[in-house]
Amino acid sequence: MKTPLDTVNDLVRAINAGDLAAAVELYEPEAILVAQPGQVARGRAQVREALAGFVAMRAILTSEVQQVLEADNLALYLARWSLRGTDPGGDPVVLRGESTDILRRQADGRWLIVIDDPWGTKLLASG
Numbered sequence: 358m359k360t361p362l363d364t365v366n367d368l369v370r371a372i373n374a375g376d377l378a379a380a381v382e383l384y385e386p387e388a389i390l391v392a393q394p395g396q397v398a399r400g401r402a403q404v405r406e407a408l409a410g411f412v413a414m415r416a417i418l419t420s421e422v423q424q425v426l427e428a429d430n431l432a433l434y435l436a437r438w439s440l441r442g443t444d445p446g447g448d449p450v451v452l453r454g455e456s457t458d459i460l461r462r463q464a465d466g467r468w469l470i471v472i473d474d475p476w477g478t479k480l481l482a483s484g
Contacts, residue, residue, distance in 0.1 A: 361425050361432035361460040364468040369418050377412050381405045383470055385461065390473040394480050404473075414442030414450055430462040438475065454479070 364383055371380035381401055384390070390398040392407035411418070422437040440452040455477035460468045474480065 358466055359468060361427065361434055361468045362423060364460060364470065365420070365423070365434055365436070365458070368470070369420055372408065372411055372416055372418050375412050375415065377405065377409055380408050380412070384473070385469045385471050388469070388471050388473065391476055391480065394476050411440070411442070414440075414444060416440050416442035416450075432460040432462075432468065434458040434460060435477075 368380055368383045371377075371383070381404055384401055384404050386401055387399070388401070388404055390404045390407050392398050392410075396407075398404045398407040418438060418440045420436045420438050424435045426433045426435075434456065435458075436456045438454055438456060440450070442450045444450050454475045457474045457477045458470060459472040461471050462468055
């Protein structure tokens with residue numbers, strides 16, 4: 358049976374492979390993704406749009422440290438990550454962050470992402 362960590366690792370693999378469809382399927386239909394502080398994508402259509410930017414950069418995403426806390430059908434995922442890619446102008450892009458994500462176990466046993474905040478507590482600085 359898959360775990361919340363398997364779902365997140367599947368997301369990393371999908372982004373690194375440029376498989377946008379596979380990445381989006383790892384989110385609940387009404388999930389949210391904090392694309393950047395102050396910009397929230399809501400629902401799979403907007404999540405697809407936000408993730409397309411990472412895929413377009415031919416990004417290599419790496420999770421450096423991961424921790425998962427589970428309670429019943431919910432999981433809190435915490436991680437430190439880095440991303441390397443290329444912007445549309447051909448310039449290198451290097452991003453780093455600390456994710457705080459919520460996943461929920463589905464009726465079929467899969468874990469899907471409900472809230473994806475790759476910026477973690479950096480959101481507090483803008484408030």
